[in-house]
Amino acid sequence: SQELEQSPQSLIVQEGKNLTINCTSSKTLYGLYWYKQKYGEGLIFLMMLQKGGEEKSHEKITAKLDEKKQQSSLHITASQPSHAGIYLCGADKGGTYKYIFGTGTRLKVLA
Amino acid sequence: SAVISQKPSRDICQRGTSLTIQCQVDSQVTMMFWYRQQPGQSLTLIATANQGSEATYESGFVIDKFPISRPNLTFSTLTVSNMSPEDSSIYLCSVGAGEDQPQHFGDGTRLSIL
Numbered sequence: 001s002q003e004l005e006q007s008p009q010s011l012i013v014q015e016g017k018n019l020t021i022n023c024t025s026s027k028t029l030y031g032l033y034w035y036k037q038k039y040g041e042g043l044i045f046l047m048m049l050q051k052g053g054e055e056k057s058h059e060k061i062t063a064k065l066d067e068k069k070q071q072s073s074l075h076i077t078a079s080q081p082s083h084a085g086i087y088l089c090g091a092d093k094g095g096t097y098k099y100i101f102g103t104g105t106r107l108k109v110l111a
Numbered sequence: 112s113a114v115i116s117q118k119p120s121r122d123i124c125q126r127g128t129s130l131t132i133q134c135q136v137d138s139q140v141t142m143m144f145w146y147r148q149q150p151g152q153s154l155t156l157i158a159t160a161n162q163g164s165e166a167t168y169e170s171g172f173v174i175d176k177f178p179i180s181r182p183n184l185t186f187s188t189l190t191v192s193n194m195s196p197e198d199s200s201i202y203l204c205s206v207g208a209g210e211d212q213p214q215h216f217g218d219g220t221r222l223s224i225l
Contacts, residue, residue: 033213042203042218043154045112050211088153090214097142097207098169099214101154 002027004089004102012108013079021074021105023089029069031092033099036085043088046074079109113138113206117217124194124224131190132220134204139184142207144214145177149200157202160187194224 003026013019023032031050035043047056049065049072056063060077076083089102114137124130134143145157158168158179166179181187191198201221205214 031211035216040201040219040221042115042117043205043216045213045215048211048213090154097209098144098156098159099154100156104153 002091002093002100004091004100006087006089006102006105008105009103010106010108012110015080015109015111016078019076019079019107021087021107023072023074023102025070025091027070029065029072029091030094032065032069032072033090033092034063034072034074035088035090037088037104038085076107079107081109081111083107084109112215113140113208115204115206115215115217117204117220119220120218121221122223124222126195126224128194129190129192130194130222131188132202132204132222134187134189134217136185136206140206140208141184142209143181143187144205144207145179145187145189146203146205147200148203148219154203157189191222194222196224198222199224 005024007022033048034046037043047063052067052069054065062075065072087105090099116135118133143160146154148154156169157172158166160166160179160181162181162184178190201219203216203219205216207214
């Protein structure tokens with residue numbers, strides 16, 4: 001079965017610093033989705049990547065999907081306390097519309 | 112994107128009791144999903160609830176424990192039956208818009224079992 005591994009598991013950065021979160025799949029990705037979760041709350045959709053080599057940006061967050069479609073990275077530029085939360089990558093299980101999720105990365109940004 | 116409302120937002124229940132969680136969407140959707148997020152863990156899909164058919168459960172989840180209703184295209188319920196402390200989790204519903212569209216999630220129900 002497909003698995004998603006995220007790294008790092010947790011991250012503490014000083015405000016203003018850049019950071020990168022990685023998501024690696026055991027199988028080729030049909031669709032890769034990045035979400036943010038505030039502690040104990042629902043998931044907020046950030047970005048969707050489908051094509052190998054695709055890159056998308058929204059405000060200070062950029063996400064990329066590698067050419068082989070097995071790894072994605074999420075990069076935050078000039079981090080702010082509002083970026084704090086849990087970042088989750090999710091993948092469509094072989095076009096079934098069912099998602100599996102990565103292990104999550106807990107981000108804390110120190111003011 | 113669809114606006115998804117979950118009720119209750121949180122509850123504390125006694126072991127052996129059951130709780131029904133509601134998920135209301137402001138537009139008609141074909142696919143709805145229920146997930147569980149155990150403390151400190153990622154999300155695990157419980158079942159898919161499509162209107163007009165029985166819910167389909169993932170491995171490790173059974174209908175007797177997690178009965179699901181989907182009476183129309185804007186509403187679904189998940190019941191957590193005969194609860195034990197191991198059922199303490201956040202339960203989330205999501206809606207799928209179909210191919211090439213992301214799922215969108217409700218705010219979740221935080222459930223604690225004493």
